Amino acid sequence: MTHYDIYSIRNDFPILKSMVNGKPLVYLDNGASTQKPQLVIDAINHYYSSQNSNVHRGVHYLSQIATDAYEVTRRKLKAFINSKEEHEIILTKGTTDSINLVASSFGNAFINEGDEILISAMEHHSNIVPWQILCESKKANLKVIPINDAGELDMDAYSKLLNERVKIVSITYVSNTLGTINPIKDIIRLAHDQNIPVLVDAAQTIQHIPIDVQALDVDFLAFSGHKMYGPTGVGVLYGKEKWLNAMPPYQGGGDMIKDVSFEKTTYNDLPFKFEAGTPNIEAGVALAFAIDYINSIGLDKIAQYEHELLCYATDELLDINGLRIIGTAKEKSSVISFVIGDIHPYDIGVILDKLGIAVRTGHHCTQPLMARYGIPGTVRASIGLYNTKEDIDTLVKGVKKAVAMLS
């Protein structure tokens, strides 16, 4: 494909042809979850029609092909983020599960009383609460890197917060609410200068920006399948082998053991040590097809296309009287959060829904961030690879209509 063939891309997503409240669906809630291309839907169907069996268990034919299909995904994920080893890819339930795994397991091994864990003011609750739970049980302290009004990380404050008490930095690459792209390479380098490992929450990045975990030298990377055009219920934790080997298991059960007796259990090798129980196999299998799909277009091309739409949407929305964009960082991903005068975001969301436009309203699971801006929430339009200028035009028209009705 030499140009961005939006018409054929949209054709790959059957749900985009839906009508909502008598209007053609305009889906701008991609930050919450993305729609699935036909080949991902077909892969799930195919799995249950001809591959279904438990993985890593049986010697029989179906178990073998199910395991093979499942492991293809691990291999493709390895290539997708360029991890050094395949067994550094842990398949989880999603980003939240991945972060909880590290908070619990790394926390168990390496966090002690008085230690500090460093996060930022723009974190999703999923990258706040697991650490709070850990801090409570270990009497450790959660420290927060502040942001400026534009929604950019205060890098000076970050440098000052790094000290020998900090045992891990856990930070988002792209803010789900503000769209800010954090200078992740610098963040990792500064932490590594003091031998502090870094976990990067890539839930809002993996579908927009190419990631090379070796080039970034990141210690842990977490993301979800369903935000990258794949199925729900599967996600990834990448971890450097040295950390994963040094960490105790997260959950106990089948698949994660070598030998079990009532006296002593020995654990399985990576990645299985962290994959207790039967996984979401069909989701795992179908995720490979989502990766293929993204690769068939090219993440660079997707990023460029989405950036053009972001600029267009920003200009068009700013034309609306009283509209204020929350999150105006120089480096931004395709997320636009906004408020209008004192109209409640919920009211705008209800009217937009009536017009067939799907956006997210509310605090976006970032309540501390909303408190930072002194607002109850925002309306958030988040762009995916299949959105068009027409989608943006419909959104802008819808917002104008909502404002006219509500003011």
Next chain:
Amino acid sequence: MSINALQDELIEDFSFFEDWMAKYEYIIQLGKELPLIDEIYKKPQYLIKGCQSQVWLHADYVDNRVIFTADSDAIITKGLVSLMVKVLSNHTPEEIANTDLYFIDQIGLKEHLSPTRANGLLSMVKQMKMYAIALQSENK
């Protein structure tokens, strides 16, 4: 007027609206018009937490009747809240506790009362009935 008579009246009112816009414009109008609650009751103890919009609810008990006042920070929610207050306020605790609120469904606003809807309205209806039941037992 009985609770059901009030519900029937609202159902008739809403039957005149031709489309969703007219319906919502009316709800928004209700939301704007009604100064629903005394500022002194806009405190955390009167707050019913929805996920996105907040609703404050207060109940007074006068002459064996419950008088509800309420408010919300979102105007559509406030309009819907005012419909609830219209129907349930000024009735006896028994009437309120035993009522079946069918008008919401009939005027096509059922979606706003689903447990997954993040506007706190369902919790508000529950709270109104709880107040009524509490007052009922206090005054027995």
